[in-house]
Amino acid sequence: MRWTQQLIPTLREVPQEAEIASHQLLLRAGLIRKLAGGLFTFLPLGRRALRKLEQIVREEMDRAGALEILMPAMHPQELWEQTGRFQVLRDVMFKIKDRQDRNLVLGPTHEEVVTDLIAHEVQSYRQLPINLYQIQTKFRDEIRPRFGLMRAKEFIMKDAYSFDADGAGVERSYQAMYAAYERIFQRCGLRTKAVEADSGAMGGSASHEFMVLADAGEDGLVECDACAYAANLDRAEGVSRGPRVFVDAEQLTAVAPTPSRRTVAEVAAFFQTPPARLIKTLIYVADAQPLAVLVPGNRDVNEIKLQRALQATTLALADDATVARVTGAPAGFAGPVGLPVPIFADEKLRGYRGAIAGANQPDAHRVNVDLERDVRVAAFADLSNALEGDGCPRCGAGALQARRGIEVGHVFKLGTKYSEALGAGYLDAAGQRQTPLMGCYGIGVTRTLQAVIEQSHDANGIVWPIALAPYAVEVLPINVQHGPTMQTAQALTAALEQAGLDVLLDDRDERPGVKFKDADLLGLPIRVNIGEKSLAKGVVEIKLRHSGVLTTAAPEQAPAALQACVQELWRSAAG
Numbered sequence: 136m137r138w139t140q141q142l143i144p145t146l147r148e149v150p151q152e153a154e155i156a157s158h159q160l161l162l163r164a165g166l167i168r169k170l171a172g173g174l175f176t177f178l179p180l181g182r183r184a185l186r187k188l189e190q191i192v193r194e195e196m197d198r199a200g201a202l203e204i205l206m207p208a209m210h211p212q213e214l215w216e217q218t219g220r221f222q223v224l225r226d227v228m229f230k231i232k233d234r235q236d237r238n239l240v241l242g243p244t245h246e247e248v249v250t251d252l253i254a255h256e257v258q259s260y261r262q263l264p265i266n267l268y269q270i271q272t273k274f275r276d277e278i279r280p281r282f283g284l285m286r287a288k289e290f291i292m293k294d295a296y297s298f299d300a301d302g303a304g305v306e307r308s309y310q311a312m313y314a315a316y317e318r319i320f321q322r323c324g325l326r327t328k329a330v331e332a333d334s335g336a337m338g339g340s341a342s343h344e345f346m347v348l349a350d351a352g353e354d355g356l357v358e359c360d361a362c363a364y365a366a367n368l369d370r371a372e373g374v375s376r377g378p379r380v381f382v383d384a385e386q387l388t389a390v391a392p393t394p395s396r397r398t399v400a401e402v403a404a405f406f407q408t409p410p411a412r413l414i415k416t417l418i419y420v421a422d423a424q425p426l427a428v429l430v431p432g433n434r435d436v437n438e439i440k441l442q443r444a445l446q447a448t449t450l451a452l453a454d455d456a457t458v459a460r461v462t463g464a465p466a467g468f469a470g471p472v473g474l475p476v477p478i479f480a481d482e483k484l485r486g487y488r489g490a491i492a493g494a495n496q497p498d499a500h501r502v503n504v505d506l507e508r509d510v511r512v513a514a515f516a517d518l519s520n521a522l523e524g525d526g527c528p529r530c531g532a533g534a535l536q537a538r539r540g541i542e543v544g545h546v547f548k549l550g551t552k553y554s555e556a557l558g559a560g561y562l563d564a565a566g567q568r569q570t571p572l573m574g575c576y577g578i579g580v581t582r583t584l585q586a587v588i589e590q591s592h593d594a595n596g597i598v599w600p601i602a603l604a605p606y607a608v609e610v611l612p613i614n615v616q617h618g619p620t621m622q623t624a625q626a627l628t629a630a631l632e633q634a635g636l637d638v639l640l641d642d643r644d645e646r647p648g649v650k651f652k653d654a655d656l657l658g659l660p661i662r663v664n665i666g667e668k669s670l671a672k673g674v675v676e677i678k679l680r681h682s683g684v685l686t687t688a689a690p691e692q693a694p695a696a697l698q699a700c701v702q703e704l705w706r707s708a709a710g
């Protein structure tokens with residue numbers, strides 16, 4: 136393929152709107168363009184890379200025994216009402232009407248649709264297990280679409296759904312998908328980490344997320360430095376190693392003036408004590424009821440954990456007026472002693488003595504708080520985020536390390552939630568009606584493509600793994616006006632294409648600097664520089680993008696040398 140016949144609108148400037156490297160590079164290398172917030176067009180090179188990724192996903196799903204289907208993106212709203220998820224995902228779903236005024240939604244995911252299909256098509260245990268998947272466009276009205284393809288309003292997902300007769304079957308299906316995911320990401324040249332995850336709106340029992348570790352990742356996670364434990368922050372239980380008793384002898388609690396000290400940092404500095412000694416009191420409203428949540432001063436409330444513990448449908452921090460009404464004090468001085476609402480305390484506060492908390496009066500805090508003695512706690516639960524340095528809940532020996540990650544895949548065990556709600560059932564060998572057990576398995580295909588770039592780039596541009604590169608080789612004639620240069624370039628391109636390689640010939644009449652810069656930006660794995668000077672020495676230059684290693688070959692030997700190069704890249708990618 137000739138550059139002048141392709142559409143590769145590279146950009147010299149870093150686009151203002153793009154905050155993270157991979158988003159900048161997708162735009163600068165001419166892979167995508169933004170239509171509107173969270174909506175993107177894939178340009179030819181982006182589409183080529185995406186196709187390669189989709190193909191890897193497809194091959195591994197097929198290999199694992201899943202069957203490809205294609206479901207509609209548009210669903211009747213009633214179907215979502217049957218499982219109760221219309222309420223849960225109300226804000227996330229795009230809702231539309233047809234001309235008959237029928238309510239439709241654009242699917243953010245497909246558990247409802249696939250289960251409806253199974254309810255109609257599967258009647259006998261002989262038809263189980265079955266795993267159906269698709270590679271299809273999803274729609275989500277994200278609160279904050281950002282980072283390009285990472286969090287878009289419209290994106291491509293591979294979603295698979297397994298149906299099994301019993302628990303052992305679910306386990307097999309789950310493990311098969313887990314293993315397929317490891318292979319998919321490995322083939323994409325991605326290093327991922329599987330972490331234990333919250334099952335959120337899906338409502339299942341077990342779940343793992345596949346994370347690409349990256350500072351730009353939106354997810355927080357922890358991993359143990361001694362064992363294999365790793366978990367999303369929404370799930371992770373850290374074991375606190377800090378003290379819980381901050382006084383030597385029994386002392387009554389008392390109110391102390393703390394003029395204008397509101398934040399944990401201000402109050403801790405005022406008392407010259409570590410933030411962990413403070414009890415942070417937050418007022419929340421869950422399903423219209425106010426309540427108080429207590430966590431150690433050095434930790435944050437994890438609202439996913441809180442919502443799970445309360446089994447609340449809605450949860451939000453109380454507004455200032457509610458805080459004032461509940462505590463009798465302005466925000467910043469709430470404390471647990473004598474509060475007239477149910478109090479939920481973080482596990483890590485158990486046994487807290489000699490602690491400091493708000494006094495429910497302006498400009499005052501309570502000292503010597505003994506949680507057991509002074510506070511009526513309705514329940515203790517894990518409500519706070521694990522922190523770097525916490526003890527590992529699995530092995531007990533290691534310490535947790537905090538990391539950031541990009542969630543590229545997610546596998547869940549779902550139980551019978553959807554099968555029951557949508558009337559999926561089958562007859563077992565004894566003729567008894569049973570409900571199939573379900574699993575669901577998603578890969579954010581477009582997000583994964585960007586994650587590959589986030590993990591594999593340098594200051595000059597993308598460094599494509601061979602498996603996803605839009606082209607394997609770029610042939611770069613330095614001066615297209617020089618006859619022998621162009622003849623060599625064209626002959627080489629033809630020979631490589633003949634051999635089945637994807638080749639891009641930069642036939643632009645541009646300054647060498649421009650072409651070299653664009654080549655680095657595009658990041659194709661192998662580049663061949665063809666110039667007057669090297670041709671005079673009887674060679675062309677072969678440069679590897681990932682290592683920068685430069686070798687030479689005689690033009691006649693170049694096709695064979697390049698094929699060997701490509702094969703070597705595939706071999707090392709296979710690891």
Ligand code: ATP
Binds near residue numbers: 284290292579
């Ligand atoms: P997140 O927590 O990032 O919002 P999620 O947990 O809601 O994602 P799932 O329902 O598990 O997402 O969807 C499966 C996969 O789809 C995710 O692992 C992710 O890779 C991808 N994905 C989810 N939302 C988006 C989005 N807005 N844009 C691009 N990819 C997405």
Ligand code: MG
Binds near residue numbers: 344542545
């Ligand atoms: Mg998820």
